[in-house]
Amino acid sequence: MKTTxxxxxxxxxxxxxxxxxxxxxxxxxxxxxxxxxxxxxxxxQDIPVDVGVSSPLQRARQTLKFALEGKENVxxxxxxxxxxxxxxxxxxxxxxEIYALYPEYALNDAHEPSKAIAPGGEDAQNVYRRMRxxxxxxxxxxxxxxxxxxxxxxxxxxFLNFAKGNPSDKMVRMIPANVSVSKCTIDENGQPHLEYWxxxxxxxxxxxxxx
Numbered sequence: 001m002k003t004t005x006x007x008x009x010x011x012x013x014x015x016x017x018x019x020x021x022x023x024x025x026x027x028x029x030x031x032x033x034x035x036x037x038x039x040x041x042x043x044x045q046d047i048p049v050d051v052g053v054s055s056p057l058q059r060a061r062q063t064l065k066f067a068l069e070g071k072e073n074v075x076x077x078x079x080x081x082x083x084x085x086x087x088x089x090x091x092x093x094x095x096x097e098i099y100a101l102y103p104e105y106a107l108n109d110a111h112e113p114s115k116a117i118a119p120g121g122e123d124a125q126n127v128y129r130r131m132r133x134x135x136x137x138x139x140x141x142x143x144x145x146x147x148x149x150x151x152x153x154x155x156x157x158x159f160l161n162f163a164k165g166n167p168s169d170k171m172v173r174m175i176p177a178n179v180s181v182s183k184c185t186i187d188e189n190g191q192p193h194l195e196y197w198x199x200x201x202x203x204x205x206x207x208x209x210x211x
Contacts, residue, residue, distance in 0.1 A: 002193075003139040004146045006047070007182040009156055010063040011036040012209045016178065019094050019211055022152075023087030023121065029062045036179040036207050037066035043181060043202045044068070050145040051075045053138065055083045055152065063179065064150040081134030084152030088121025113157070114171040128158040128168040135159060139186035156182070163194040177210035179203060 011033030015022045029037060044067050052074050054064040061078075068074050090098050090105065099106045101119075108116040109124075116124040131151075138147060151159075157174040163184045166172060174197065176182060182197035200208055 001144040002185040002187045003142055003144065005135065005138075005184045005186070006044070006049075006067075006146070006148045007156055007159065007176075007184065007197075008040065008063060008067060008148060008150045009153055009176045009178055009180055010057075010059040010150055011066075012178045012211075013059050015092070016209065016211050020092055021087050021090050021095070021098060023084055023091040023118070024057065025091050026057050026059075028058050032207070032209070033059070033178065034062070036203065036209070037063045039202050039207065040067040040179055040181075041069040044148065045070070048146055049074055049148050051077060051138075051142055051147040053077045053079050053082065053147055053149040055150070055155075056080060057083065057152075060150040060152065064148065067148050067150065077138075079134055079138075079149075081130045081137075082149060082151040082155060085116075085118060085124065085127045085154045086122040087118040089119040090121065109154075110173065113154075113173050114169045124154070124158065124171065125168040127155055128162060128171065131155055131159040132162045135162075135184075135186060135192075136190050139190065143188065159184075160194065160197050163192040174198075175210065177203070177208060180210075 013027040054060045160174040161171040176198040183195040
């Protein structure tokens with residue numbers, strides 16, 4: 001019995017707009033991000049949802065609330081396993097600052113994500129493993145159910161690599177846009193089947209953002 005996952009990246013935050021790396025810093029949605037989040041209500045209007053899952057960070061929790069607007073009897077879970085990569089000393093810094101201070105990390109993040117290790121933070125392959133393990137756990141807990149998971153850019157990218165069959169040491173960069181939706185099922189044998197990723201069809205051009 002397969003479990004269906006809709007995987008959503010949170011809406012835009014002030015740090016996204018300033019091109020600052022957030023990691024596990026608890027940034028809220030901006031006014032722009034709130035407008036993006038509201039688009040998810042329509043996206044999920046006709047999709048039955050059994051469980052809503054969010055990382056503990058407020059930008060993810062705010063986004064999940066929009067996705068579940070108007071739905072009743074949806075179980076809510078907060079899962080640390082779908083947190084963003086802990087980016088250590090890089091958190092709060094702009095891309096330009098990170099490229100100047102930590103060029104190897106910045107280049108790996110952009111071109112060889114499997115080798116990315118945040119300075120004072122987390123190894124990308126650890127993010128892959130915890131995301132994979134969290135989704136497999138949820139699939140076992142909720143067989144046959146439909147789950148909306150709100151997570152973060154790099155973290156979602158690692159799970160998408162798993163869903164596509166890429167091992168943790170062969171990841172490619174897969175960064176979804178803010179409030180885009182990806183769909184994946186996991187069958188009773190723990191095998192993922194990625195149906196689509198980074199769907200932005202519900203986002204008008206003026207609200208598309210990916211940073």
